[in-house]
Amino acid sequence: MIRRKLFSRLLASLLFLPGFVGTAHAGLEAGEQISLTIRGVAADEQQKITGIYRVGESGNVRLPMLDQLVTARGLTPEQFARAAESAYKTAGIYSQPAIEVEVLKGGGIDGPTVVSVGGQVRRNGDVPFRKDLTVLQAIDGAGGRNDFGGRNLFLIREGKQYCLDFTNLSHKNILLHPGDSIQVEQKGIIDRWKGQDSVVKKLME
CATH class of the missing domain: 3.10.560.10 (Outer membrane lipoprotein wza domain like)
Known part of the structure; x- marks a missing residue:
C-alpha cells in the first residue's frame, strides 16, 4: 500500500518535469488560436511579430518574415515557442528572441483575427x-x-x-x-x- 502511494506521487511529479511527455501537456491542434509575444528584440520588431495566430489545417503556423512554416501540431505551447525562437535564429533574423505562447480558449477574440x-x-x-x-x-x-x-x-x-x-x-x-x-x-x-x-x-x- 505504501509502495503504491509512493509510486503514484513519483509519477505525478514526473508529469510536470520539463521534457516529460504526459497527459498533463496536450499538444496543439489544427484550428487552435495562440497568442504569441516576442521579447529580446527592438520595440518596432516586437510589433511585427507579437499577435494572434491560428494553427493551420496542415498543423503549421505562418510567422512573419519566415519563409518556412513552423510546425505546431503535437507540440505544447512551450515547445512551439522554442521552435519559433529556433526558426528566427536559423533564418538569421533575430539573435536572441524570447518568445512566449499561450493557447486562446474558446477560439480567442470574436470574429476574424x-x-x-x-x-x-x-x-x-x-x-x-x-x-x-x-x-x-x-x-x-x-x-x-x-x-x-x-x-x-x-x-x-x-x-x-x-x-x-x-x-x-x-x-x-x-x-x-x-x-x-x-x-x-x-x-x-x-x-x-x-x-x-x-x-x-x-x-x-
Missing part, C-alpha cells in the same frame, strides 16, 4: 491582427512591397474599397480592423495615386 495582404508584396497571405495594427505594419508583416509594388494600396473593408497612397504617411498609419484586406497594386509607367482625399478622411475619423 487576421488581415489579408496581397498583390505586390513578398508574401501573400494573412497577417495576425492586433490592437493598433496599421496599414504599414500589415504590409511589413507580409515582407513589404516587392520590386513591382506601386504607391496605390486598396483597402477592402466590409464590402467597400478605399484607395490609399503608400507615399502618404497618414495613409500608412491608418488603423486596421479584423478582417480587413489590403492589396498593393503594381506600379505603372506613371505612378500616380488614384484615390480621393475626401474618401480617405472618413477612415481617419
Whole structure:
C-alpha cells in the first residue's frame, strides 16, 4: 500500500518535469488560436511579430518574415515557442528572441483575427491582427512591397474599397480592423495615386 502511494506521487511529479511527455501537456491542434509575444528584440520588431495566430489545417503556423512554416501540431505551447525562437535564429533574423505562447480558449477574440495582404508584396497571405495594427505594419508583416509594388494600396473593408497612397504617411498609419484586406497594386509607367482625399478622411475619423 505504501509502495503504491509512493509510486503514484513519483509519477505525478514526473508529469510536470520539463521534457516529460504526459497527459498533463496536450499538444496543439489544427484550428487552435495562440497568442504569441516576442521579447529580446527592438520595440518596432516586437510589433511585427507579437499577435494572434491560428494553427493551420496542415498543423503549421505562418510567422512573419519566415519563409518556412513552423510546425505546431503535437507540440505544447512551450515547445512551439522554442521552435519559433529556433526558426528566427536559423533564418538569421533575430539573435536572441524570447518568445512566449499561450493557447486562446474558446477560439480567442470574436470574429476574424487576421488581415489579408496581397498583390505586390513578398508574401501573400494573412497577417495576425492586433490592437493598433496599421496599414504599414500589415504590409511589413507580409515582407513589404516587392520590386513591382506601386504607391496605390486598396483597402477592402466590409464590402467597400478605399484607395490609399503608400507615399502618404497618414495613409500608412491608418488603423486596421479584423478582417480587413489590403492589396498593393503594381506600379505603372506613371505612378500616380488614384484615390480621393475626401474618401480617405472618413477612415481617419
